[in-house]
Amino acid sequence: MKICVIGAGITGLTIGRLLSKVHDVVIYERELSIGGIAKTKTINGVSYHPVGGHCFNSKNQAVLDFIFSEVLPKEEWNCIKRVAVIYFHDHFIPYPIEFSIREIAMFNEELAFRIVKDFFSTQEREVDNLADWFRVNFGETLANEYFIPYNRKVWKMEPAEMSWKWVYGKLPIPNKREFFKALIKGNEDDMPHRFFFYPKTNNMNTFIEKLGEGLNIIKNFEVISIEKKGNKWIINDSYEYDLVISTIPLNTLPRIIKGVPNAILEEAKKLRYNKVTTVLWRTKPIDFTWTYYPSPDTIFHRHIHIGNFFVPKQNYTITECIGEYSYEEIIEHGKKFDYLLEPIDFNISDHAYIVYDRNYEEATTKIKEYLKSIGIYTIGRFGEWKYYNMDICIESAMKLAKILI
Numbered sequence: 008m009k010i011c012v013i014g015a016g017i018t019g020l021t022i023g024r025l026l027s028k029v030h031d032v033v034i035y036e037r038e039l040s041i042g043g044i045a046k047t048k049t050i051n052g053v054s055y056h057p058v059g060g061h062c063f064n065s066k067n068q069a070v071l072d073f074i075f076s077e078v079l080p081k082e083e084w085n086c087i088k089r090v091a092v093i094y095f096h097d098h099f100i101p102y103p104i105e106f107s108i109r110e111i112a113m114f115n116e117e118l119a120f121r122i123v124k125d126f127f128s129t130q131e132r133e134v135d136n137l138a139d140w141f142r143v144n145f146g147e148t149l150a151n152e153y154f155i156p157y158n159r160k161v162w163k164m165e166p167a168e169m170s171w172k173w174v175y176g177k178l179p180i181p182n183k184r185e186f187f188k189a190l191i192k193g194n195e196d197d198m199p200h201r202f203f204f205y206p207k208t209n210n211m212n213t214f215i216e217k218l219g220e221g222l223n224i225i226k227n228f229e230v231i232s233i234e235k236k237g238n239k240w241i242i243n244d245s246y247e248y249d250l251v252i253s254t255i256p257l258n259t260l261p262r263i264i265k266g267v268p269n270a271i272l273e274e275a276k277k278l279r280y281n282k283v284t285t286v287l288w289r290t291k292p293i294d295f296t297w298t299y300y301p302s303p304d305t306i307f308h309r310h311i312h313i314g315n316f317f318v319p320k321q322n323y324t325i326t327e328c329i330g331e332y333s334y335e336e337i338i339e340h341g342k343k344f345d346y347l348l349e350p351i352d353f354n355i356s357d358h359a360y361i362v363y364d365r366n367y368e369e370a371t372t373k374i375k376e377y378l379k380s381i382g383i384y385t386i387g388r389f390g391e392w393k394y395y396n397m398d399i400c401i402e403s404a405m406k407l408a409k410i411l412i
């Protein structure tokens with residue numbers, strides 16, 4: 008079968024690689040380089056992620072086996088300990104916050120008491136928005152002091168206006184016994200992602216290049232039209248395929264398919280997403296891999312200390328804010344952080360985070376049903392319009408490959 012894959016991000020490269028074993032596959036990528044939002048850019052000898060900061064791990068053994076046996080061998084990755092902290096009430100406390108109540112008590116006993124009292128008072132009840140979901144699962148105080156302000160920043164939207172249905176599987180939800188154990192023993196980070204993998208070259212592109220090795224990738228080629236003629240698909244009025252697999256955003260795909268009903272185009276227009284603005288900084292030495300900033304006092308929601316993903320460690324951090332900011336605004340805000348010494352590079356992304364507003368489920372379902380009815384597959388973080396990490400994108404591509412091989 009002649010298959011066209013649109014997009015050479017992690018999803019497109021994975022499905023392309025798996026299907027190339029038995030089919031004739033062409034991957035079209037509009038950029039000059041592959042890797043999508045996971046790729047790095049090298050500047051002054053430092054390779055950083057202009058869109059966020061990407062480490063690799065997976066709870067799915069099949070994904071780990073595929074990556075380590077078929078893409079980049081395990082011995083070519085460093086295994087790094089995650090040290091994530093939250094800047095909370097002017098103190099750094101370990102992530103996740105619900106297991107750090109002892110640390111909070113050391114500087115604010117009253118607040119720690121309220122968190123504990125409210126956590127143990129939570130009662131299951133039906134909720135219809137994300138803010139209430141946090142209240143029901145973590146108690147009023149933790150919801151109001153941490154989860155709601157942090158999520159307001161990450162989604163640039165009121166959690167009370169958002170759907171809660173996507174959270175399961177994304178956010179660990181402690182039960183009362185686990186919460187109690189952490190109160191007694193302290194925060195022992197035994198979460199699945201307490202370690203992560205990063206290539207020994209200190210550059211995620213090593214992995215990305217390996218994933219794309221040997222594939223038929225046409226770069227600098229934007230797919231601007233897809234048309235069904237008989238039982239063939241015609242790309243950009245010129246190239247003929249038996250099958251199309253798209254990994255490009257679900258809000259843009261319908262616009263390039265000829266003959267899409269208006270109702271589907273309208274659903275696509277409703278889908279909301281956010282961009283991120285990042286700056287790479289040279290820093291003082293820092294002990295953490297990530298710092299989270301829930302407070303509205305700063306536009307940053309997270310600092311990714313990418314230099315601590317490297318071996319040996321280097322002093323670099325990526326600051327991340329949701330939405331578009333000017334270079335000058337970021338530099339001004341950066342002055343509040345004594346460890347940020349010198350800005351090195353600046354980037355504003357396109358799609359970075361999809362937004363789970365109340366409407367996303369109905370809109371994505373209608374668009375996906377339509378695409379299924381005409382026989383176009385859509386997979387990946389923006390293709391499925393889901394909050395996927397790289398490993399889930401790989402998993403999704405593996406599932407589709409099983410169907411098509």
Ligand SMILES: Cc1cc2nc3c(=O)[nH]c(=O)nc-3n(C[C@H](O)[C@H](O)[C@H](O)COP(=O)(O)OP(=O)(O)OC[C@H]3O[C@@H](n4cnc5c(N)ncnc54)[C@H](O)[C@@H]3O)c2cc1C
Pocket residue numbers: 013014015016017018019035036037038041042043044045058059060061062063064228229230231254255256283327359360386387388389390395396397398400
């Ligand atoms: C800030 C941030 C931090 C993250 N951190 C992590 C992390 O630490 N670990 C982790 O596992 N995951 C992380 N993720 C998630 C991870 O980046 C994604 O799950 C994954 O990279 C998505 O890959 P994709 O191929 O589905 O999409 P994309 O990377 O978006 O790939 C789509 C590709 O399609 C191309 N394209 C678009 N339109 C067209 C067109 N018309 N014609 C041709 N080509 C086109 C694009 O240029 C792009 O290359 C993070 C995400 C963000 C935003």
